[in-house]
């Protein structure tokens with residue numbers, strides 16, 4: 277169940293994870309992309325963190341919406357509109373429910389629509405989908421998140437920059453999947469899980 | 472029959488015609504192209520004229536080859552490789568014959584190969600082809616040249632920039648056809664005709 | 667000379683590509699409403715929703731034919747499309763060749779019905 | 792990392808497009824031999840055989856995959872091809888998307904046999 281407190285904590289921890297692992301995320305983006313995913317996400321989350329520090333909204337929908345708008349405008353890569361749309365759809369849904377599974381599910385639907393993508397295309401969707409499936413049945417574990425991230429290595433990319441490599445995209449973890457891995461492990465650290 | 476004298480006279484007259492009609496040629500290139508054909512041809516013929524004034528070669532093949540190289544490197548638009556190839560093929564052929572019809576015929580074959588083009592595509596080929604056909608049978612008239620140039624207005628372009636306009640290219644004289652019109656009227660003025 | 671209500675919008679990951687393509691098109695379509703968005707806010711390689719929205723607003727036309735280079739530009743273009751009041755037609759065609767063709771045809775007063783079949787031949791995305 | 796014997800050659804009518812495309816490609820293909828020829832000798836809109844020949848010579852590879860924007864660039868490219876000792880493969884594909892795809896694949900060590908079918912999907916000329 278999202279609250280103002282745990283949502284702010286989640287975003288703060290996610291920001292820390294992104295900043296700490298910025299170089300690793302960009303390194304993952306080098307063999308199958310343009311090597312900027314860590315830099316992009318760090319720029320976006322720095323903006324989110326600054327704006328939340330400036331004027332912390334007092335309800336969950338407003339926090340999610342502010343996060344969305346900053347990710348959309350500041351990231352500069354595909355991850356911007358994708359994560360931004362995810363948070364925007366979660367913001368809309370949070371007027372109705374604060375349970376995490378349906379919120380993330382609304383976010384995932386937004387990513388799929390925005391990216392014209394579905395599961396199996398070697399994108400962040402391949403982490404969101406199994407994470408949500410597990411949350412719908414019971415508590416999520418950090419191990420399950422890591423497993424989903426690593427499973428993207430075996431996939432052949434058919435969306436995003438990695439898709440230009442065809443067969444050659446196989447054998448590398450998807451950078452967007454890796455950043456989503458941090459999104460979900462920090463969610464657990466913030467105490468947000470199956471209600 | 473080409474001689475050193477009439478070839479140099481022809482090129483001098485062609486240069487004059489191009490310089491005089493530069494604005495008209497660029498104007499023809501405006502509705503169906505990028506408006507630079509007169510400028511391109513003037514730049515090329517200025518270079519040819521300068522280099523011939525500098526060191527006038529003493530045989531026809533060398534004059535034609537020097538003309539070719541300068542058109543190829545100085546024109547800057549499609550007309551450069553096209554006219555350049557035409558003169559290059561004429562230069563090669565002139566080792567064998569100095570009769571004008573077979574020379575121009577070799578030039579036309581070069582243009583067709585270089586442009587991957589044939590008659591009816593609204594290009595300079597639509598002037599070269601009827602001019603050569605007439606020269607093969609008897610003397611060429613300036614009227615026939617003008618008629619061929621004007622006939623390009625009715626054609627739909629399928630090569631060059633004008634081809635992007637599809638149907639909308641119809642109703643305009645082709646700029647390359649017009650500059651070739653000057654090439655052949657100045658040839659007549661230089662006294663070169665069916666032998 | 668051209669139907670001022672239809673314009674062209676170019677979105678590229680690189681500021682130089684967007685500016686260079688505008689230069690190429692201006693030679694054949696001087697009167698077409700054309701605006702560009704190239705690179706990130708700090709002119710890095712990427713796209714910027716803010717720049718795209720500014721290019722949409724700056725365009726005098728209220729119907730836009732939009733062209734982009736790589737997929738992530740499309741994601742931002744579609745977001746801008748949702749946020750905008752203008753009618754934005756997005757084409758999954760070769761950026762340079764598509765934007766050039768559409769602009770040349772608009773300059774020659776072609777209607778959207780004439781332009782779209784020609785763009786269909788350039789579809790590669 | 793890449794087969795240094797295969798390089799990429801970009802020919803555009805506009806210097807800014809050629810330079811911008813090099814910038815886009817460098818982000819994904821740092822090690823691919825890549826040279827460009829943009830605009831006329833005085834950096835106007837057009838192409839220059841001299842610039843194309845210089846780009847061919849400057850390229851460290853002896854086999855080049857060549858890409859161009861509009862038809863008149865192809866005329867000069869084919870002339871350069873005839874004058875050069877290098878093997879130049881000319882592709883009638885979308886300039887940006889084609890050169891990007893080929894370069895990304897070369898960087899990932901793909902062979903010409905793997906690259907050509909992907910380029911075939913981008914053929915529009």
Ligand SMILES: Nc1ncnc2c1ncn2[C@@H]1O[C@H](COP(=O)(O)OP(=O)(O)O)[C@@H](O)[C@H]1O
Nearest residue numbers: 313353354355391393399400435436451452738
């Ligand atoms: N069409 C898409 N649908 C879903 N996810 C995508 C799509 N395109 C890219 N991605 C995700 O975005 C990540 C790349 O983000 P980033 O490096 O910031 O963008 P860019 O490729 O523009 O540099 C990929 O690893 C992938 O997970």
Ligand SMILES: Nc1ncnc2c1ncn2[C@@H]1O[C@H](COP(=O)(O)OP(=O)(O)O)[C@@H](O)[C@H]1O
Nearest residue numbers: 508548549550586588594595630631646647863
């Ligand atoms: N592929 C081609 N085959 C034959 N002629 C062509 C071809 N492309 C262009 N042309 C000719 O070149 C002329 C345009 O020359 P110019 O304006 O100098 O070149 P550009 O179109 O590069 O600006 C056209 O009017 C046409 O006669």
Ligand SMILES: [Mg+2]
Nearest residue numbers: 309310312313
């Ligand atoms: Mg990236």
Ligand SMILES: [Mg+2]
Nearest residue numbers: 310312353712
């Ligand atoms: Mg990027």
Ligand SMILES: [Mg+2]
Nearest residue numbers: 504505507508
């Ligand atoms: Mg022209």
Ligand SMILES: [Mg+2]
Nearest residue numbers: 505507548837
């Ligand atoms: Mg030109």
